[in-house]
Amino acid sequence: MADSVTDLKKTYDAVVIGSGAAGGMAAHVLTTHGMKVLMLEAGKKLPIDQELRSMQWPYDHPRRGNLPPDHHALTYNEYTIRNPPYGPGFEKYKHLHSYTGGSDYVKNIVVDERENPYTGTHYAWVRARCLGGKTNIWGRLALRFSDYDFKAKTRDGYGENWPISYSDIAPYYDKVDLYLGITGVKEDLPYLPDSIFQRPTKLNCAEVTLKQSLQKMDRVVTQYRAGVTSDGLKHNQYRSRCFGRGACERRGGCDIHAAFDSPTGLIYPAMDTGNLTVRTNAVAREITVDPDTGRASGVQFIDSQTMQDYTARAKVVVVAASTLESARLLLLSKSRLYPNGIGNSSGHVGHNFCEHVMGAGIVGQAKNLIGKSSTLDDGRPGGFYLARFRNLNEKHPKFIRGYGFEGNAGQGMFPHIADSKGFGAEFKEEVRNNRGSYISMGAFGEVLARYENYVDLDPVVKDKWGIPSLRFHYQFGDNERRMVEDMRETAQEMFEASGFKIVEQDKRLYTEGRSIHELGTARMGSDAKTSVLNEFEQSHDVKNLFVVDGSAFVNASCQNPTWTIMALCWRSCDYLADQFAKGNL
Numbered sequence: 001m002a003d004s005v006t007d008l009k010k011t012y013d014a015v016v017i018g019s020g021a022a023g024g025m026a027a028h029v030l031t032t033h034g035m036k037v038l039m040l041e042a043g044k045k046l047p048i049d050q051e052l053r054s055m056q057w058p059y060d061h062p063r064r065g066n067l068p069p070d071h072h073a074l075t076y077n078e079y080t081i082r083n084p085p086y087g088p089g090f091e092k093y094k095h096l097h098s099y100t101g102g103s104d105y106v107k108n109i110v111v112d113e114r115e116n117p118y119t120g121t122h123y124a125w126v127r128a129r130c131l132g133g134k135t136n137i138w139g140r141l142a143l144r145f146s147d148y149d150f151k152a153k154t155r156d157g158y159g160e161n162w163p164i165s166y167s168d169i170a171p172y173y174d175k176v177d178l179y180l181g182i183t184g185v186k187e188d189l190p191y192l193p194d195s196i197f198q199r200p201t202k203l204n205c206a207e208v209t210l211k212q213s214l215q216k217m218d219r220v221v222t223q224y225r226a227g228v229t230s231d232g233l234k235h236n237q238y239r240s241r242c243f244g245r246g247a248c249e250r251r252g253g254c255d256i257h258a259a260f261d262s263p264t265g266l267i268y269p270a271m272d273t274g275n276l277t278v279r280t281n282a283v284a285r286e287i288t289v290d291p292d293t294g295r296a297s298g299v300q301f302i303d304s305q306t307m308q309d310y311t312a313r314a315k316v317v318v319v320a321a322s323t324l325e326s327a328r329l330l331l332l333s334k335s336r337l338y339p340n341g342i343g344n345s346s347g348h349v350g351h352n353f354c355e356h357v358m359g360a361g362i363v364g365q366a367k368n369l370i371g372k373s374s375t376l377d378d379g380r381p382g383g384f385y386l387a388r389f390r391n392l393n394e395k396h397p398k399f400i401r402g403y404g405f406e407g408n409a410g411q412g413m414f415p416h417i418a419d420s421k422g423f424g425a426e427f428k429e430e431v432r433n434n435r436g437s438y439i440s441m442g443a444f445g446e447v448l449a450r451y452e453n454y455v456d457l458d459p460v461v462k463d464k465w466g467i468p469s470l471r472f473h474y475q476f477g478d479n480e481r482r483m484v485e486d487m488r489e490t491a492q493e494m495f496e497a498s499g500f501k502i503v504e505q506d507k508r509l510y511t512e513g514r515s516i517h518e519l520g521t522a523r524m525g526s527d528a529k530t531s532v533l534n535e536f537e538q539s540h541d542v543k544n545l546f547v548v549d550g551s552a553f554v555n556a557s558c559q560n561p562t563w564t565i566m567a568l569c570w571r572s573c574d575y576l577a578d579q580f581a582k583g584n585l
């Protein structure tokens, strides 16, 4: 993969803004079609393997993996008791990070909150500004949506249906599976469609107990469907197969790239085609417009290091800066023709913002495993997934839509000590005795897309580069609160049915944003008055403008979004390339 040089005198076929799951996929598909693409990424290209150090033992790190003293990662309470941009009270820290930035391995991957402030209602916004974005540290759970999601309005009357069905996107999920690799087991569930899986991981003892107990309740526990190649990928020289080193759990990703990340999975192979130019440290601040045609003409950006302004010209603009940053960029791109921001004649940009509500964390103990000899349980890129079971065939009286649980059991590198008492030799003995017996899980539920949950531009606060910040107007509603109550009850019910002793139950309703699955700020639809994009993620207003990340989602489902972001993006970019070749853009 050779480094590329940006030629700002030329007009590229397409400029892609952002290099995460969406930007990487856009670059892969468009360059494969022979288009000349410029990718603008706001963050640095990090020496990611040196950052992640997946195999470093805790005792080989001066602070056992913890942050240096002048860095601070926001805690749960700090999101709710202090107003963003997080002052006063943090003066002693030179660098502030989101809650997920609490280890030395990710401090350069996640943004410095002070440089990237935002305002408004509480929101635990996690951003990664570097080549590959959040895919460098994502949790790898790779699930498909189904018509229970795409046609949810038909089932319960709420919101809008997507303008596509599962059959439209299924071939593209297949392409993503085959190109990037995914592990899992087929279950043949209409509400959680199967992928084309590589070799699966194994459930361990307590997980099998849970699976078997829940079969009686008609609930399905399956192996964690991980966006990880377990068999290897012959077509990709930058990624290794998973060696089950169990280093996934550290929030620092996989330094041999068995777990998908956008640079090694998509961007480096796209550069090898000779059709992709990547410019990092390029903060897009506005999509420029040709005043005569009303079409997008390129992107104005700032070099994050020199603070110099530049303009890149392109025949098509593809926005993939992540759901909230993409909405911000559309809103920032105001002109005489588009006074409310480009692509925003509907007034829906920033609105219908949705995500997942997290809750009902539970820890149990399988009594039959206490005192048993050690087993190797952590050599896996994930534990289990407990599929949605609410509002499938029956209607729940208190809420609509559903939730699923992610979890794992067995012996990890760091033993769980929730129920262990004592100190010294006695404590160590207690920990050793219990360490293999714990099982835990937590839920992710669908937050309804509501017009009144939205982001706009703050009239005063700006980021380090002088660009107006986002302002949040976003809160969970009654449906989410009632769903979380149900999550707690069913978590307890399922652990009790499996014979686990419950040792911890989390009763908190986590801050908005904690799921890191923000979606829906430029939704697709067939009516240009109530949606921003068409079914190919193409702006209704501006034909040569596409927004190919989670912004396009009509609802959030309860399944994790990244595999769907990439499948939709692939479909849209196939369409884009076809239209481009026909001269329609």
Ligand SMILES: Cc1cc2nc3c(=O)[nH]c(=O)nc-3n(C[C@H](O)[C@H](O)[C@H](O)COP(=O)(O)OP(=O)(O)OC[C@H]3O[C@@H](n4cnc5c(N)ncnc54)[C@H](O)[C@@H]3O)c2cc1C
Pocket (backbone or CB within 6 Å): 017, 018, 019, 020, 021, 022, 023, 040, 041, 042, 043, 100, 126, 128, 129, 130, 131, 132, 133, 134, 135, 137, 138, 139, 140, 141, 142, 143, 251, 282, 283, 284, 285, 320, 321, 322, 323, 325, 329, 516, 517, 549, 550, 560, 561, 562, 563, 565
């Ligand atoms: C800890 C963690 C765990 C997660 N676990 C899962 C999981 O298990 N399953 C799942 O499906 N998802 C998971 N996610 C979410 C997943 O990472 C995202 O859905 C995915 O990365 C979204 O891709 P994206 O391209 O839209 O955004 P990103 O990956 O965030 O990439 C956007 C890129 O755009 C760049 N950018 C932003 N603004 C600008 C600008 N103005 N100019 C130029 N560039 C810009 C950013 O720097 C970034 O590199 C997790 C995320 C985190 C952080």
Ligand code: SF4
Pocket (backbone or CB within 6 Å): 054, 228, 241, 242, 243, 244, 245, 246, 247, 248, 253, 254, 255, 256, 257, 258, 259, 379, 380, 381
């Ligand atoms: S378990 Fe597999 S995917 Fe996870 S860090 Fe190790 S090699 Fe990478």
